[in-house]
Structure formats: C-alpha cells, structure tokens
Amino acid sequence: MKKSILILAMIGLGFQSYAQETDVLYSATLKRGDVPQVVLKSIEANFPDYIVKDYYAVPIDYVAGNVYVNRDVDPSDIDSYQIAISSKDRRLIANLDENGKLMSTVENIKDTPPPMAVSRSIASAYPGWTIGKDNFHMVNYVNGKTVEHYRFLLSKDGKTKRVHTDGNGKILK
Structure with missing residues (x-):
C-alpha cells in the first residue's frame, strides 16, 4: 500500500514537473552532490544514452501508513528522487527510491x-x-x-x- 501511494504521488509530481519549468510543486531541486551514488549509478545503468537535466527530492513522509508532504527537505533524510533526463528526442522524469530502485517513469x-x-x-x-x-x-x-x-x-x-x-x-x- 505504501509503495502504491508513493508511486501515485511520484507520477503526480512528474506531471507537475512538465507543467512548471523552474520549480516543481511539492519537490525541491537538488545538486548532484546531494544525490546518493547508488541513485546516480542506477540512472546511468537504466538510461545510458540520456543526459541528466535536473535532480529533485520528493519530500514525502510516512506516518502510521499515511502519506504527508514535507516541505522542509533535508538532503540526509530523503526517501525518493525524481531525475529529469533527456535524449536526442525524448524527455523523461525517472522516479527512484533511496536505494536506486527505478519505480516509475513519466514521459511527455x-x-x-x-x-x-x-x-x-x-x-x-x-x-x-x-x-x-x-x-x-x-x-x-x-x-x-x-x-x-x-x-x-x-x-x-x-x-x-x-x-x-x-x-x-x-x-x-
């Protein structure tokens, strides 16, 4: 149930990322150095011909099975990431957990x-x-x-x- 809610939230955030060029609703822009190496390696392995455009934190907290959006993003306390990537003719948002596991992609x-x-x-x-x-x-x-x-x-x-x-x-x- 928790993963289903997270996936739905991340898909919604993916739509938001296409709608807004500079800031994504309910996410925070990160620097490459704030993203765990396991997440970066997963992006390289899953999307070898893509270029990373932006890194985002998805500030969601789980408390007793409920999902809460946390606007205070501490890079050491992030459970999921959105990585905006592109190739010659495609643009995707890849959603990964803190272990680098690819959970979903959204492509316009x-x-x-x-x-x-x-x-x-x-x-x-x-x-x-x-x-x-x-x-x-x-x-x-x-x-x-x-x-x-x-x-x-x-x-x-x-x-x-x-x-x-x-x-x-x-x-x-």
Whole structure:
C-alpha cells in the first residue's frame, strides 16, 4: 500500500514537473552532490544514452501508513528522487527510491502518436474525438513487472476530456 501511494504521488509530481519549468510543486531541486551514488549509478545503468537535466527530492513522509508532504527537505533524510533526463528526442522524469530502485517513469509524448492499439481503442470508445498533441506515457516498475499507462487530452466541439488507458488501449478512466 505504501509503495502504491508513493508511486501515485511520484507520477503526480512528474506531471507537475512538465507543467512548471523552474520549480516543481511539492519537490525541491537538488545538486548532484546531494544525490546518493547508488541513485546516480542506477540512472546511468537504466538510461545510458540520456543526459541528466535536473535532480529533485520528493519530500514525502510516512506516518502510521499515511502519506504527508514535507516541505522542509533535508538532503540526509530523503526517501525518493525524481531525475529529469533527456535524449536526442525524448524527455523523461525517472522516479527512484533511496536505494536506486527505478519505480516509475513519466514521459511527455508531445506530437507523437500513441501505439496503434491505443489509438484504435480511443477512436472506438470516443468516436469523433481528437487526441491532443500533449500526452503522457507513464511506466511503473513493480515486482519485476512493467505496467504502462497513457494519459490523453481529447477534444470535440470545443469540449475536452482526459482519458487514461493501459498499454494495450483498455480505457481506465
């Protein structure tokens, strides 16, 4: 339960990082020296062709199974990190725990069409709606399994609708 809440919080923070260029809501910018070596090595191993842009602390505390956002970030007391990385044509936010374990990634897939199965599913469920150009590809890594989700902003006749699908196109929300 604790990890599920953390993953959801980190995905939400990942969305926030794309929305704000200079400061991410509920996170604190870190210097490379404040990030544990195990986290840095994990980023290098998992994303060898990417360049690190920014390091963030995710200030979340757990107390009796409840999640609290802690705005006072002490570099020695951080449990999770967001690393903004990019390659030639991709930009991701990677979420890692203090041991360097990759928990999730969020990618803005601006101006990139979704997989065919996802496009067909949306077209079938929402006839006449158009998929916007600013969408998200979200990946969670849980117990050795990869779970993919997409978030789309659809539009039709001046109305908008946010839709979530799994990696195969099943409409989730």
